[in-house]
Amino acid sequence: MLLKPAQLYHACNPDLLTFETTEELEHLSETIGQERVIESIRFGVDMPHSGYNLYVMGSNGLGRHTLVHESLIKQSMDTAVPLDWCYVANFQDPHKPTALGIPAGMGRLLSRDMEQLIDNLIKAIPAAFRGDEYQRQAREIQEDFSRRESAMVQRLGEEAERLDVKLMQGPSGFTLAAQKDGKILSQEEFKQLPEEEQARLGNSIETMKQALKESMSHVPEWQREMQQRFSQLNRETMQLTVTEFINELVQRYRDNSKISTYLEQAKQDIIENVDIFRQAGESNEKSFTAQDPEFTRYRVNVLVDNGDTQGAPVLFEDNPTYQNLLGRIEHQARFGALQTDFTLIKQGALHRANGGFLMLDAEKVLTNPFAWEGLKRALRSREIRIESLERQLSLISTISLEPETIPLDLKVVLIGSRSLFYLLKEYDPEFGLLFKVSADFAEQLPREHENELLYARLIATLQKREGIRAIQRDGVARIIEQLVRLSSNGDKISLRMSSLLELLLEADHRAGLRDSKQIERMDVEAAIQARRFRNNQYEEQLQEAILDGTLRIDTSGIQLAQINGLTYLQLGDHAFGAPTRISATARMGGGEFIDIERETKQGGPIHSKGVMILSSYIGQRYAKNQLLSVTASLVFEQTYGTIEGDSASAAELCALLSAMGDIPLKQSLAITGSVNQHGQMQAIGGVCQKIEGFFDICQARGLTREHGVIIPTANVKDLMLKQEIVEAAEAGLFKVYAVEHVEQAMELLTGLPAGVPDEEGLFPEGSINYLIQLRLAEWITLRLHYAGQSLDGEPRD
Known part of the structure; x- marks a missing residue:
């Protein structure tokens, strides 16, 4: 037609x-044609049970990310703003920081309040110790100790006087010396005394030594008591000062039990560490603030701040590495060693999207080491556990942290291809349990x-x-x-x-x-x-090779068993068609069809399937009740790459029929289409590009009224040819034919009728099928002749 x-x-x-x-x-208001996707997203978002995460699939360029993001934004407006998440010091176990989930916006307030509290205490605590009340009580404690010591010295001095011994106190301690009539005796004077007197004074000195030793044994006990009293005074002073400043925070956050507990623990820890505040306040070298390392333990690490968030967060993570998804613990080099603390805990995408929606590219997640397993583990356990990869792989032994896990409640939306979706379904048993909703664009x-x-x-x-x-x-x-x-x-x-x-x-x-x-x-x-x-540079180079004869493509005259097939090429974003010569040979044989492309491993499986189908058609059409006495071969001339697809099977069949019947084919026509076992033409892809590729060659050589292309009727609805072809068709210079059967194509290519068999299965003379049938009969006769038999099966003389 x-x-x-x-x-x-x-x-x-x-x-x-x-x-x-x-x-x-x-x-x-909504993207058209994607009602199925929008409904799937709505269902997945509304489903409150675990495992109803989404996999959005479709080809690149369909606007998947935009549509999903817009849909999630609309859904998120009806969702409550999630909690802020903070990490604070665990004063009982510093290696296990505590996670605080508090109302949105409160995290930054708590952080500022704690910073202000420490700044205030750095100034207030030293001032409290310099205060009159503290100094008075400290003097009382010191004076009490001094009174005890003075009383002891006085008592020992009186006892020594009674025994004619002088008790003297110097910088290095106490000294005892003999005396007579209130005068300390020198060593020479002591030796001049009678022996009885020397003995008496010597015994007195020994007695005083024992008395002094016994008395001095109470001094450490008095010092410990004094130290305890000073510690108690310091604690009471700290208690009063810290309580005065922290009570405001306790009242402000009294409705949050977690913060109240943390403030009480922080209060006790500050009281226990009074010295760092006193030293900071009394230092003349620098002015200390809450940002100094000495006070790191009292900071608040605001991991997620939802203070400015409206509705639930909608996040797209473009680089879903393991650490970017689940967070990380950073380290700092200090004095040649790596150290860390809870303030170096950094958020991941799961933290930021918690309570909302997280969009991820499926391929990127799968190609980042450990990211896929980490994501599945978090979704399965419904909590975020921050673990360094180095520790998991036993690559380092540095002391690290074990932060308290954070409950996870979000919807993950994977965006990827259909093939990846089905691969995950097939090979990852956990995928179907965690991603129960698919949205197909x-x-x-x-x-x-x-x-x-x-x-x-x-x-x-x-x-x-x-x-x-x-x-x-x-x-x-x-x-x-x-x-x-x-x-x-x-x-x-x-x-x-x-x-x-x-x-x-x-x-x-x-x-x-x-x-x-x-x-x-x-x-x-x-x-x-x-x-x-x-x-289209490569396309032009290919056309130049055809036009200068490097690639042989005839567009005029007739040739035996040679035909112009049409190929489709896709290079990046550019698709185009080009003619290719297909040739066939046929000779007497035993029904063998040789696909040279397959034999040389240049043909793909679909192309090989097409060749098998056309050989089946020849067998059922011409050899139902007799041997198929032909050996034929097919090849794409001057091709140096892989041949795939079945869209050339109609051209291959026509070339074979031409070879079998010695029927020349018009070279001014090209053909595309696949065939089934009954010779019916079937639709193919890239029909517009294929027609245009042949037209460009014919136009370059000069259009005649003989040029044209044969396509399957099923492809007529797909035609959107460029204007030059439409104009050429209007002028009768180029023709496009649509056929239902390969025999209709043969009639156009040969100018002969296909022929309809009579009751005996014979075709009319001069028809295409008659010439093929006649040639096959000749080959059968020759085979029998060479086998020593006649047509009726009797031995030949």
Whole structure:
């Protein structure tokens, strides 16, 4: 069937678009065509039970991240703001910091209040110890000790006087000396005394030594008592001072039991560590503040601050490493060693998104070491445990922390491809338990008048959001037509938002170059052609190789068992078609079909399947009741890479039939399409690019009224050919044929009728099938001849 020019391009009728420019169109509140995804997201978010996290799947460029983020933002507005999370010192076990979950915004207040408290105490505590009351009580304690010591010395002195011994107190202690009549005797004077007197005085000195030793044994006890009294005084002074300052905080946070407990513990620890406050306040070298390392233990590490958050947090983590997801514990080098404390605990994405939603790229999570297992462990246990990878892998033995775990309550949304989703389902048993909701993005929108108008509103929404020029009605129509072409389905419009947005932005740029206030059809067309020009260098090189004869492609005359097939190539964002020569040979044999591509391992499995299908067609068509006495071979000429797909099976079949029947084929025609075992033509992909690739070669060589392409009828609806082909078809210079069966294609390629068999299964003379049938009969006769038999099975003389 020869297609009419109107069938080669399924244009969007601008008259059905009831507006002049996109400024008149109403803004879309939701992305069109993704109702299934929106419902899945709504279900996953509303489901309160564990395990109902989401996996959003679809191709790149569909706007997955944008749609999911917008949907979650809407859902989050109805959700309560989550808690702030802080880490504070555990004064009983410093290696296990305590986690505080407190109302949103309270974390920063508590941190400032504790900092102010320490600053106040650094000044107030030394002042309290310098106060009159403290000094009075300290003097009383010291005077009490001094009175005891003086009384002891006086008592010992009186006893020594009675025994004629002088008790003297010096810097190094007490000294005893003999005396007579109140005068201390020198050593010479002592020796001049009678022996009885010397003996008496010596005994007196020994007696006093024992008395002094016994009395002095009470001094350490008195000193300990004095020290205890001083400690008690210090404690009472600290208790009064700290209580005075901390009571305000206790009252402010009395409704939160966790903070109240922490403040009480901090109060006791401050009282126990009075010296660091006294030394800081009395230091003349520097002015101490709460930021100094001596007071680190009293800081508040605000891990998550939701004070400015509205609704539940919606977070996208672009680099989901293990530490970026679950947090980390940093270390500092001090005096040649690595040290850490609770203030060096850093948040991860799970902390920031806790109570809300966390969006992640599935592939990035899986390719970051330990991130996937860490994420699953957190979701499974419903808590965030910060553990360093170094300790897990036993790479370091540095003392680290074991922070208290934080309860986890959030929805994780993985965004990835369909293939990755099914791989995870198949090979990870935990995946299905943790991600029970899937949201599958639609790739295309049905092409209906209502949907075309809806798509125009989508274009208007993007135009206004990006702040670009208004688009005229004919420009919108051209954009829709281009997106239909990108879908490779004439009944669908592509929903690839990235391609649409790129086209809008470049069309706006083209309009700007013309100093136009609006985007017109010519601007859209210029953007399409400019993009093609930037990406089609390889396509041009391939066409040059064909035109200069390096790659042999005939576009005129007839050839035996040679045909122009059409290939489809995708290089990055650019897809194009090009003709390729397919040739076949046939000879007498035993029904063997040789696929040279498969034999040389250049053919893929789908291509090999196509060759097997066409060989089955030949067998059922021409050898139901007899031997298939043919050996044939097929090859793609001058190809040096892998051949895959079955879209050339129709061309291969035609080349084989030509070889079997010695029937020349027109080289001015090219063919694409796959066939089934009954010879029926089946739809293929890339039909527009394939037709355009052959057209470009024919046009370069000079179009005649013989040039054309044969395609399956099922692909007619997909045609969105470029304007040059439509114009050539209108002038009768290029033709596009649509066929249902391979025999219809053979009729076009040979100019002969296919032929219909009679009751005996014989085809009419001069038909394609007759010539093939005749050749097969000749080969059977020859085989029997060489085997020594006649046609009736009798031995030959």
